[in-house]
Amino acid sequence: MNRSSKTAAAVLTAAGILTGGWPAAPPSAAAGERVLWGSATIPPGRDGIVEAAGLSGTALEFGSSLTLTAPAGARVTAVPLTTAGYRGEVAADGRTAAYTAVSAESPWRTGTFPFVLAVPADAVPGTRLEGCAMRLADAEGVTRAGGACQVTVGLPSPVLSRPESGVPLGYRPAASGTAYPEAQVTVADQDGNEVCADTAGADGSWSCAPGRDLPAGANRLQATATLNGVSAASEQIQITVGAVTPEGAVTPEGATAPPR
Numbered sequence: 001m002n003r004s005s006k007t008a009a010a011v012l013t014a015a016g017i018l019t020g021g022w023p024a025a026p027p028s029a030a031a032g033e034r035v036l037w038g039s040a041t042i043p044p045g046r047d048g049i050v051e052a053a054g055l056s057g058t059a060l061e062f063g064s065s066l067t068l069t070a071p072a073g074a075r076v077t078a079v080p081l082t083t084a085g086y087r088g089e090v091a092a093d094g095r096t097a098a099y100t101a102v103s104a105e106s107p108w109r110t111g112t113f114p115f116v117l118a119v120p121a122d123a124v125p126g127t128r129l130e131g132c133a134m135r136l137a138d139a140e141g142v143t144r145a146g147g148a149c150q151v152t153v154g155l156p157s158p159v160l161s162r163p164e165s166g167v168p169l170g171y172r173p174a175a176s177g178t179a180y181p182e183a184q185v186t187v188a189d190q191d192g193n194e195v196c197a198d199t200a201g202a203d204g205s206w207s208c209a210p211g212r213d214l215p216a217g218a219n220r221l222q223a224t225a226t227l228n229g230v231s232a233a234s235e236q237i238q239i240t241v242g243a244v245t246p247e248g249a250v251t252p253e254g255a256t257a258p259p260r
Helices: none
Strands: 014-019 034-042 047-053 065-069 075-078 086-090 096-101 112-118 133-137 143-153 159-162 175-178 184-188 194-199 205-208 217-227 230-233 236-241
Touching: 034 112, 034 133, 047 143, 075 086, 075 096, 159 217, 175 217, 184 205, 194 205
Parallel strands: 014 047, 034 143
Antiparallel strands: 014 034, 034 047, 047 112, 065 096, 065 133, 075 112, 086 096, 133 143, 159 175, 175 205, 184 194, 184 217, 217 230, 217 236
């Protein structure tokens, strides 16, 4: 089956910032304290990355450290930074992880600092996990920057299993697949036009059929699932609508060309 994808479903986007002025400092931040901020959307039972970007302002010395505390229910599973000059360590219980500057010439001034978080399989899509926090401390353990990271439970990508790719189809091909239970699933063509829609059942299955003919020829279909304000898309399926007869006419699947 020939499939392509606009985005890799297993790759989840995340971003973080260490700045002097955005977003506004939390009420608990001390006067003059820089603010740390990171965000990620991670589906249930999957891993995702929260990143912190280079810190502006006064450079910190060797021995300074950046610590992330995981939100409620989640765990830090890895500190994958490979840049020389930093040592990463994850606590045994997964509640925290930290990078420590050990030989970098300008600690925290360049690059990004990723933390891998695992979200529990029973987390509800669309909910925000509370308690994620970042802290940058100097070599003496004095906090030089502090703030929050926002972790939202995402939605697993739906699966578009029908129609089959590479097989000439009728003008109203049925679509079906699986998605997160109760998610609203919409199938769209290559131009973004809605083809059909359904709501996934308790077992995750869904199916729908177009209410109008699709144009003859090559096309692409993709399913998008939405629930509680979060969405995820399936891989695309390449399809061909209409069966080509020896005379060159395009007819619905199973039909024959009219005699001349």
